[in-house]
Amino acid sequence: MSTRVVITGGAGFLGSLLARRLLASPISCGGGKAERVGELVLVDLVAPPADLVSDGRVRSVVGELESTVAGLGDVDAVFHLAGVVSGAAEADFDLGLRTNVDGTRAVLEYARGHRVPPVLVFSSSLAVFGIDPAVGPLGPVGDDTLPRPQTSYGIQKFIGEQLVADYTRKGFVRGRSVRLMTVSVRPGKPNAAASGFLSGIIREPVAGQRAVCPVPPDTPVALSSPRRTLAGIVLAAEVDDETWGSRTAMNLPGLTTTPREMAAALDRVVGAGTSELIDWTDDPVIAPMVRGWPADVLARRAERLGLTAESSVDDIVRAYLADNPGTAR
Amino acid sequence: MSTRVVITGGAGFLGSLLARRLLASPISCGGGKAERVGELVLVDLVAPPADLVSDGRVRSVVGELESTVAGLGDVDAVFHLAGVVSGAAEADFDLGLRTNVDGTRAVLEYARGHRVPPVLVFSSSLAVFGIDPAVGPLGPVGDDTLPRPQTSYGIQKFIGEQLVADYTRKGFVRGRSVRLMTVSVRPGKPNAAASGFLSGIIREPVAGQRAVCPVPPDTPVALSSPRRTLAGIVLAAEVDDETWGSRTAMNLPGLTTTPREMAAALDRVVGAGTSELIDWTDDPVIAPMVRGWPADVLARRAERLGLTAESSVDDIVRAYLADNPGTAR
Numbered sequence: 001m002s003t004r005v006v007i008t009g010g011a012g013f014l015g016s017l018l019a020r021r022l023l024a025s026p027i028s029c030g031g032g033k034a035e036r037v038g039e040l041v042l043v044d045l046v047a048p049p050a051d052l053v054s055d056g057r058v059r060s061v062v063g064e065l066e067s068t069v070a071g072l073g074d075v076d077a078v079f080h081l082a083g084v085v086s087g088a089a090e091a092d093f094d095l096g097l098r099t100n101v102d103g104t105r106a107v108l109e110y111a112r113g114h115r116v117p118p119v120l121v122f123s124s125s126l127a128v129f130g131i132d133p134a135v136g137p138l139g140p141v142g143d144d145t146l147p148r149p150q151t152s153y154g155i156q157k158f159i160g161e162q163l164v165a166d167y168t169r170k171g172f173v174r175g176r177s178v179r180l181m182t183v184s185v186r187p188g189k190p191n192a193a194a195s196g197f198l199s200g201i202i203r204e205p206v207a208g209q210r211a212v213c214p215v216p217p218d219t220p221v222a223l224s225s226p227r228r229t230l231a232g233i234v235l236a237a238e239v240d241d242e243t244w245g246s247r248t249a250m251n252l253p254g255l256t257t258t259p260r261e262m263a264a265a266l267d268r269v270v271g272a273g274t275s276e277l278i279d280w281t282d283d284p285v286i287a288p289m290v291r292g293w294p295a296d297v298l299a300r301r302a303e304r305l306g307l308t309a310e311s312s313v314d315d316i317v318r319a320y321l322a323d324n325p326g327t328a329r
Numbered sequence: 330m331s332t333r334v335v336i337t338g339g340a341g342f343l344g345s346l347l348a349r350r351l352l353a354s355p356i357s358c359g360g361g362k363a364e365r366v367g368e369l370v371l372v373d374l375v376a377p378p379a380d381l382v383s384d385g386r387v388r389s390v391v392g393e394l395e396s397t398v399a400g401l402g403d404v405d406a407v408f409h410l411a412g413v414v415s416g417a418a419e420a421d422f423d424l425g426l427r428t429n430v431d432g433t434r435a436v437l438e439y440a441r442g443h444r445v446p447p448v449l450v451f452s453s454s455l456a457v458f459g460i461d462p463a464v465g466p467l468g469p470v471g472d473d474t475l476p477r478p479q480t481s482y483g484i485q486k487f488i489g490e491q492l493v494a495d496y497t498r499k500g501f502v503r504g505r506s507v508r509l510m511t512v513s514v515r516p517g518k519p520n521a522a523a524s525g526f527l528s529g530i531i532r533e534p535v536a537g538q539r540a541v542c543p544v545p546p547d548t549p550v551a552l553s554s555p556r557r558t559l560a561g562i563v564l565a566a567e568v569d570d571e572t573w574g575s576r577t578a579m580n581l582p583g584l585t586t587t588p589r590e591m592a593a594a595l596d597r598v599v600g601a602g603t604s605e606l607i608d609w610t611d612d613p614v615i616a617p618m619v620r621g622w623p624a625d626v627l628a629r630r631a632e633r634l635g636l637t638a639e640s641s642v643d644d645i646v647r648a649y650l651a652d653n654p655g656t657a658r
Binding site: 093097105132134135144145146147148149150152155158159162163165166169170245246247248 | 495
């Protein structure tokens, strides 16, 4: 026996990381026996990286979710990572709704058509939380804090969580929504996410290039390394339904820090003066969005499952250097 | 100057009540000057009651939301009351999604096309709250309590709240989502709502007919009379944006009671022995749904705006008798 898996957004950064993990070692779907992945379908708007395409178990499907997922056939697990990121969903309201809401519905309908309900992991976001101007500052946000999203992306992810919960309650899928923290450090080029600078202010200076920080240095943020984020996504698929518990979304752990502390870690880990490559500004579009995200995230459910955040920004920088050898100047 | 208003679900019980109120006296839209209603468009699957059709200011539009609202032209206020009720949305998952989610999106898109963003009142429900089996009993639910809907209806209403909030944040509409309590006593025939018996166990015995209570007598419930519910809906349209406050939905006030107390009120107000017409059962489908709804509802925001619940079930029974003369046996 082997396992069949679909990853939407499978050509993206997290999707590719997850694909490599699934190809490298067996996975248990929803508490079942761990089995090797025999077929891995990567759905995205573009083809996945070459190392994935060249693996005989990988099938790449390129196109919009609504026109591609229906015909993929039954699988054991669906990782739904595809979506329009925060900056893009704010700039193009209709695109965000279409991809993040209608696309998620297409994925859920695909899964609903299975003979045996598959495990379905949905990547939500800490961006479901926001500072409501009529309510005031955000305190620590936990699994039972009412999200009051203040971006279209946050609203759309929160709607996705509701749909996953109800498809699960109805027995159509075995859904698990995880709220990802800002992933730092993402390798490669900047994307359209408003949070992109939280990778850029490490990644670019490490490579000897200038980077822009669009928020004041003491803006609190919550970060998670790619490794820890991936661990949360995989665990969500592997635990059994009872261990998973509530159908409400689960916060993943995040490290609370600031761009100022990130700059200091850069100087400690990479070399004194590295952070001088950061240009500090206060972007009128990005800064308010970022200030509206929570920085103090309580992840009690995730911690009970054994997940933890990094213990320091230094560790986040070291993880980036270890995972991306040859990237430093 | 006169005001133009659209009511979706305008042929229904609450929609008709609201229509009569709007035709009878001026309304202020979002804090503006109170003006008489010059045109009132009632959208529903059926034609409205005869008294409304015969009013020269009323235009009846019969059809699905998605095929009717787009062409209605600009108005000052939209009351979006149309929807598939709880029992029906649970029995037909696709119908619920189509009407309660896609229908709401159609209404929001219609409103978004206006030259001046209209006030838009969305009738949500206390059914957004539910008892999550992995979390345990519901305590009192307030405006800032995390809803964990346990019915498709509750999920769909909660999604509607999110959409209204984001269309408002983007400046497309001036949205106000109000969470209605179970309305009791509704006149007329039973509908497909799982909460329908909370009207039936008053209405039918008052008319000398038998009624079924599908939940145990001491099941706590939160009720609001049609009058008080209407007051909440109208107030939501009339206050200015700043007074309204958060874009997150607002609980309307409800009276916490039980079917047993309702039966006792019936005997006190209508006559000793009236409640003997109630047949007590424990329906395996309806009872769990009703037990999952909150009965202790905190409505701080609504109370700050001057809204209150009835002070006793006796008042609810009296309100029914006063509003429906000639209905008693």
